[in-house]
Amino acid sequence: MTVRTRFAPSPTGFLHIGGARTALYNYLFAKGRGGSFVLRVEDTDAERSTSESMDIILDSLKWLGLDWDEGPGIGGEFGPYNQSERGEIYDRYLSKLEEAGHVYEDEGAIRFRVPDKTITVQDVICGEVSVNLKEQGSRRYNTETKQEEEANPDIVIKRPNGGYIFHFVNVVDDIEMGITHVIRGEDHLSNTPKHLALFEAFGATPPTFAHIPLNLNQSGTKMSKRDQGALIHEYREAGFLPDAVNNYMALLGWSAKDDTEIFDAKELRSRFDISGVNNSNSKFDYDKCKWVNAEHLKKLSAADLLEAATPFLTAAGLPADDARMPAALELARDRAQLLSEIPEVLATIFAEEVSYDKASLEKVKSREGIAGAVTALRNGLASVEDWSIDGIKAGIQSAADGMGAKMGMLMLPCRVGVMGSTSGADLIPVLELLGKEAVLKRLEGFEGLLDA
RNA sequence: GACCCGUUCGUCUAGUGGUUAGGACACCGCCCUUUCACGGCGGUAACACGGGUUCGAGUCCCGUACGGGUCGCCA
Numbered sequence: 001m002t003v004r005t006r007f008a009p010s011p012t013g014f015l016h017i018g019g020a021r022t023a024l025y026n027y028l029f030a031k032g033r034g035g036s037f038v039l040r041v042e043d044t045d046a047e048r049s050t051s052e053s054m055d056i057i058l059d060s061l062k063w064l065g066l067d068w069d070e071g072p073g074i075g076g077e078f079g080p081y082n083q084s085e086r087g088e089i090y091d092r093y094l095s096k097l098e099e100a101g102h103v104y105e106d107e108g109a110i111r112f113r114v115p116d117k118t119i120t121v122q123d124v125i126c127g128e129v130s131v132n133l134k135e136q137g138s139r140r141y142n143t144e145t146k147q148e149e150e151a152n153p154d155i156v157i158k159r160p161n162g163g164y165i166f167h168f169v170n171v172v173d174d175i176e177m178g179i180t181h182v183i184r185g186e187d188h189l190s191n192t193p194k195h196l197a198l199f200e201a202f203g204a205t206p207p208t209f210a211h212i213p214l215n216l217n218q219s220g221t222k223m224s225k226r227d228q229g230a231l232i233h234e235y236r237e238a239g240f241l242p243d244a245v246n247n248y249m250a251l252l253g254w255s256a257k258d259d260t261e262i263f264d265a266k267e268l269r270s271r272f273d274i275s276g277v278n279n280s281n282s283k284f285d286y287d288k289c290k291w292v293n294a295e296h297l298k299k300l301s302a303a304d305l306l307e308a309a310t311p312f313l314t315a316a317g318l319p320a321d322d323a324r325m326p327a328a329l330e331l332a333r334d335r336a337q338l339l340s341e342i343p344e345v346l347a348t349i350f351a352e353e354v355s356y357d358k359a360s361l362e363k364v365k366s367r368e369g370i371a372g373a374v375t376a377l378r379n380g381l382a383s384v385e386d387w388s389i390d391g392i393k394a395g396i397q398s399a400a401d402g403m404g405a406k407m408g409m410l411m412l413p414c415r416v417g418v419m420g421s422t423s424g425a426d427l428i429p430v431l432e433l434l435g436k437e438a439v440l441k442r443l444e445g446f447e448g449l450l451d452a
Numbered sequence: 453g454a455c456c457c458g459u460u461c462g463u464c465u466a467g468u469g470g471u472u473a474g475g476a477c478a479c480c481g482c483c484c485u486u487u488c489a490c491g492g493c494g495g496u497a498a499c500a501c502g503g504g505u506u507c508g509a510g511u512c513c514c515g516u517a518c519g520g521g522u523c524g525c526c527a
Contacts, residue, residue: 010527045526109525126457136455141523148453151523159525166527190456190522213458213520220519248464251476255465259475278465280458281520288464288477298490334490345489360487396486411486423488 003035004180007061007068008170010042011053015060015232017223017284018185018215021249025212026183027066028250028272038177039071041082044164049084060232064242065265070177078177083169090164093172093202094157102201106152108160112168112198114153119193124210125279126186131193155194167191171198179207183274186211186281210274213253213281220283229286239340241300241308244293251292252282262295294337302326305333309342316343318350324433331425331433348419349430354442356449360422364413371450374417376403377410378443387436392428417446 005026009019030037039061043049058072070076080086094110097103103110116134123129137153157168174182189211199206217227225231235245243265250268251261254277263271300308306326313320322328332345348354364370380399384391393407396414400407415427418439424430431439 156525187521285463291477408486
């Protein structure tokens with residue numbers, strides 16, 4: 001049987017890291033087995049659903065590259081994929097329940113009679129979970145009075161205003177869309193017996209269930225919008241690569257058993273296995289997420305790096321299309337964990353004027369004979385004919401020799417003189433990139449600064 | 453409160469009765485080096501607790517504690 005999974009977001013907010021990971025697991029599982037990944041919009045609550053929210057969720061999913069085979073924007077043979085447009089199908093399924101006497105009206109709403117028996121969920125991740133809905137549902141906890149109250153265990157599946165309820169539409173659509181595997185958050189584990197009762201009432205074979213553990217924040221509570229790393233659309237702006245985010249999310253609850261942690265998109269698809277997902281909640285770690293991103297940054301081809309970095313370069317006013325940019329990016333990629341950190345590494349290279357860091361300047365100024373050293377350095381570099389790594393190195397070396405000093409003596413003054421700071425990328429490649437003329441000009445300006 | 457799920461270094465995890473309990477992030481130290489990074493090497497650090505079962509338990513069973521989830525005419 002061909003695997004069919006689905007991600008069924010409700011358009012009432014942003015795409016959250018937890019939802020994104022659920023989508024990812026569904027995507028990876030389906031794709032890894034030559035199956036289909038369906039996107040279904042659960043917008044039966046007209047009050048809370050918004051198209052703005054839907055746009056953000058869809059954009060986030062697209063950015064992550066979790067392309068759906070069927071769903072909004074591309075259709076498919078089981079559409080429509082917005083539940084708000086599937087009323088006729090739900091009506092049809094409701095009549096089936098009516099005919100079989102499974103439902104009754106209650107103050108305008110329709111309730112589904114839950115069976116008075118133990119229902120057992122066979123979950124791929126959580127194992128067997130049994131519950132009796134009738135017993136369980138006949139008491140309700142009132143969070144305000146902190147008391148248990150009598151309650152009607154039969155679940156409402158249709159509102160008095162005609163709108164259908166989650167449990168019902170969720171099951172109907174999983175049947176109608178031929179979903180074979182339901183991979184969702186563990187917060188739905190307690191709902192599953194209700195769904196199983198509905199599958200049985202419809203005479204349908206339920207899909208395989210896999211309830212994945214939840215992602216919590218550093219404090220061990222539910223991730224909220226305010227927690228760093230909670231919202232997918234913020235990752236792009238923060239300078240993450242989509243594959244890195246997928247990679248990190250996959251690691252929250254799943255691992256390849258051989259200690260491999262970095263996977264490209266293709267490897268993730270082939271190696272992910274839902275049965276390898278563990279069953280305890282995890283805490284989100286932004287530092288590790290950044291580390292994973294850094295690893296992906298290192299593996300990017302020059303062309304892909306340029307493409308990924310371009311929006312950040314442009315935003316910082318750096319010339320992304322400059323012929324020297326690919327080489328400059330090579331100097332920056334090992335120093336950045338996020339794409340957003342790259343511009344600051346490169347800013348001084350492309351700047352018209354060097355802005356000198358005060359502390360760096362003081363440090364160099366305090367050296368004895370610094371002015372003479374810089375002049376000697378500039379002369380040494382001025383005499384370089386072959387402006388290459390080796391040539392530049394030789395130029396600095398000869399200046400040092402003339403002073404009876406080691407080359408290292410001149411490196412720091414050179415760095416501060418040309419780049420304005422004691423820290424930064426590999427200096428000699430930077431000098432090469434800058435070009436002889438610019439380097440000499442900067443050193444000259446630096447000499448003036450030292451004289452003052 | 454009832455029911456359900458869970459508990460290995462600070463964090464993510466490997467581990468399916470016999471291991472010096474492994475890896476990764478973070479942290480610390482050393483090395484590399486023209487600085488900072490990168491990289492390399494090394495270090496600190498964990499089986500929640502109590503009972504069983506067993507020759508032997510992180511691994512199996514029970515209980516306790518703690519954490520999470522559910523208990524809507526939200527999804």
